[in-house]
Amino acid sequence: MKKVILTTVALISALLSYADSKEDYRRFTDTIRAEVYAMELPAFNVKEIPDKYRNESAVIKAIYEDVDAKKKTGFGRMSGTLRFSRKAQVQGSHLTRMLIHVNDKAALEKYSEFDFSTDKKTRNWDGYAKNRRAMGVRLIKPDGRTIDIDTSEFIEVEEGKKGEKKSRKLAIPGLETGDDIDVFFYTESKLQNVHPDPMVFTLRDEAPIMNYRIHCVVDDNLTTQYRTLNGAPDFTVSRDEDKNYVLDLEMTDIPKEPRLWYNSDQQSPMVKIHIFNRRNSDDFTPRSARKDGLHANPDATLIQEDVWDARSWWMQPGSVSGSMPQEYIRDGKKIGKTLQKLMKDGKITAQQAADYTYNILCYIYIAKRGALNNLSFSKQFNYDLCSFKIPQDPGISTRDSYEPLDQLINLNHTLVFARVSGDQPRYYFPPVGGILAPSDLPPSLQGRKVLMWRKYKERKKKPTTDADYIT
Structure with a gap:
């Protein structure tokens, strides 16, 4: 009986509280309307x-x-x-x-x-x-x-x-x-x-x-x-x-x-x-x-510094964070060792190894086999290249739905990509807007400016200039 009384009291209190909050909200909206229209x-x-x-x-x-x-x-x-x-x-x-x-x-x-x-x-x-x-x-x-x-x-x-x-x-x-x-x-x-x-x-x-x-x-x-x-x-x-x-x-x-x-x-x-x-x-x-x-x-370089500052722990060449596990690629260590051996034996180039890694991640991304978004794709790809000992340089750009890189205001509007050198450098972007082949440029990035990674001491000694942007 005591439980019934307590439950009834709690229910009545909840209903009264709801009624009061609803009435408060009504008074709030009425006040705002009166102020706005005055x-x-x-x-x-x-x-x-x-x-x-x-x-x-x-x-x-x-x-x-x-x-x-x-x-x-x-x-x-x-x-x-x-x-x-x-x-x-x-x-x-x-x-x-x-x-x-x-x-x-x-x-x-x-x-x-x-x-x-x-x-x-x-x-x-x-x-x-x-x-x-x-x-x-x-x-x-x-x-x-x-x-x-x-x-x-x-x-x-x-x-x-x-x-x-x-x-x-x-x-x-x-x-x-x-x-x-x-x-x-x-x-x-x-x-x-x-x-x-x-x-x-x-x-x-x-x-x-x-x-x-x-x-x-x-x-x-x-x-x-x-x-x-x-x-x-x-x-x-x-x-x-x-x-x-x-x-x-x-x-x-x-x-x-x-x-x-x-x-x-x-x-x-x-x-x-x-x-x-x-x-x-x-x-x-x-x-x-x-x-x-x-x-x-x-100055856009200040916001660009925010990007490097926030993401340098995984963007800088050679970095492999222990907090970035091989959660998307099954048998990642085995694949990495195989790619390294093939590169060492001269059977494939660094770009071909990067192509293979990129294609695997693109499939996972498009098939939604994991919680990959553009940023996590770039993180995982960077991690894989580094752990597979594939030399690369990271860079940033912005899509045409955001402000240009040289007018950057929101560091979260940047898109991170990787460049792997060879006879002709290859650029690897997250597959925004659809399936991409290695080195394909997404339509939303065509004609956009990009900046490549430089160490902080280099940027401090020689700040970014117009000549540093690549179109």
Whole structure:
């Protein structure tokens, strides 16, 4: 009987807690909607569109991005223990608001439904990321009437083999051609021992954009790195009364993307922003980000040094880490000895031995016989070449979906490859985008610049120059 009473009390407490959290969340979203729609943004009050856009399917009258990041101090678990201590946290928010004019039936169908993420909370032993999200939608009719859409009328969607990818879909009832849709997505985050995710703002879309504005306020006790690419305007930078960095950027009258032969990543103006809490003791902080303040369009060689620094333990020629077992190639030691003997006897070249090793790993990669991704493929291939005593030189490049190597801002955008010398050097890339034969160049790397490994003392004595890049 006692167990039944305790179970009943626990169940009632859980239900009350759920009800309270649901009510709290409702109050939170209502507050955010009221604040967002009360903002003084002249671009969102524009009624007419220019004559040159009259025949466009849709016109984005305005986009507004608002980013806020502050460093706070709280309590968290010490790494590897159950003890708690003061921890530096990052509390921030990100608002994206758009005003879209629906001009025809195609746009009506495209914007009649919106996808948005559910609340997300991730945690590991030493850190966590808590997010609260809010969404708002309202229709503005040609006669000036404003109709608020109930965002609680969404449909839960689960995707993936086990439904692990969850999202929500919200239909927009009453939408008609000639209407404007004023929609926003808001995320509030609390982060401990993890860095905020990188942000990418692409200043171009499938529809023309009349006004695009970005406004960021970042604590000067954090490290902010940003890069403007493909002709994007630079930020106007100022400081507020709390010494926060205030970044403002505005671009107007942006034409839509061409439909054919256009690579948005390489041709659309964009801004990439990285914010780091360098006092974070548990998440990796690149060497270039270990100084507080604003780093505007930093020298790409600094980010390249981060790549060498983070991966030098396995990239440098001759390195064989004991933590890199032969987990993918069965009888790897036996294969290695056979290849070494064949090379010693002059029956095969180093390139032919590398070809054999590469083909084995490519099969495993394509057949998904292990948890190989591009980085782990490069690690394993480098390990195999070194352990099989096949001389090679590592290098790095970036695919055409990322920034060029000489404008690098994210060290994780680099792709590691190997070069094996011979009559003609062979380059071995991870099989991105499909099956590759040895020395095949993936389409996403054609025309891209690469850098070959040099020892730290050599790089320090002679920094990277344009002549060091290979195309």
